[in-house]
Amino acid sequence: MGAMSTDQGPSLSAIVFDFDGLLMDTETTALLSWEYEWRQWGLTLDRSGFFADHGGSVAEERSAQLAAAVGAEFDRELSHRRRTRYREELHTRLDLRPGIGDWIEQAGARGLRLAVASSSETTWVIGHLERVGLLDRFTVIAGGEEVSGHKPDPSVYQLALRRLGIDAADAIAVEDTPHGVTAAHRAGLPCIAIPNPYVDPDRVGHAELVLGSATELDCGTALERACGQNP
Structure with a gap:
């Protein structure tokens, strides 16, 4: 299946996830x-x-x-x-946050590439993804030690986009914190927010879509709503 298209412009070809608190509750x-x-x-x-x-x-x-x-x-x-x-x-007992595994499967079925843009070091992200057997699902890992500024600085998102070889218009971010949403926006990406247990949902209200959990919507419906389409 090809990349997801929208009525807004270029087709969506990648999802860029934060890691800590978003993919896994570290x-x-x-x-x-x-x-x-x-x-x-x-x-x-x-x-x-x-x-x-x-x-x-x-x-x-x-x-x-x-x-x-x-x-x-x-x-x-x-x-x-x-x-x-x-x-x-x-x-050793930590797994993905609820619904995230389904999103990864659903995104792959839509032909979307997956990336991580994290303020943590790449070795940290890689180690956790390897432990749960999902590292091969991600095309790009961009880590905090590779850029000069941490979120809300957009540089780690910009690095992920360069490695994917796409423009910001072709991707969407998924974040769990207000500074993460701001970093994504500064890099030109729309953003879905799934706040971690210690973030007031009102603080991520500047995201295009805010969910309490990835279990609330399937990945495709969430992407469509965040991109301004009807489900």
Whole structure:
């Protein structure tokens, strides 16, 4: 089956997905691992302000916050090893977010290519997709270490488009955060938002379509609505 066409212009040929919190709920494993590590020091993590309003790692800032709370006895290396080991154990049981596997199958049936544009490193994305047996479904992986700015900077989306060899008009993004939606728009892509459990849906209201879950609509209907067509 060929690429999906619209009445708006060139045919849609690719979907560019965010990774963390969108394809897989690594946001929850991050939160749980830090809460676990704070408990090891007899402390409780304050969840407020835990999630940043930009892409990229904030592990150093989180570690510094914990170090300040613990005081002189804090062992940064021990803490890092213990927390990452705990998170890796959580990841052994982590699968795609609900409905995402169906979207991947449905997009392939429509002849659409799939890409990832993530603020995380490419090795992180590749490792997770390999673990669930889906790496070969993605034509392009663009990672945060390959560009100079993290979302809402559009550079990782621009990199994904260059690797796909297409214009922004030929693709659509799928994101879970407000800064991700903004990055997609700045790169010229329309965007479907499926906010992760820690994002207020109102904050991604600037997306062309907002869903509570990928299970709400099949992929084709979601694409048609986001592109301004009737289902």
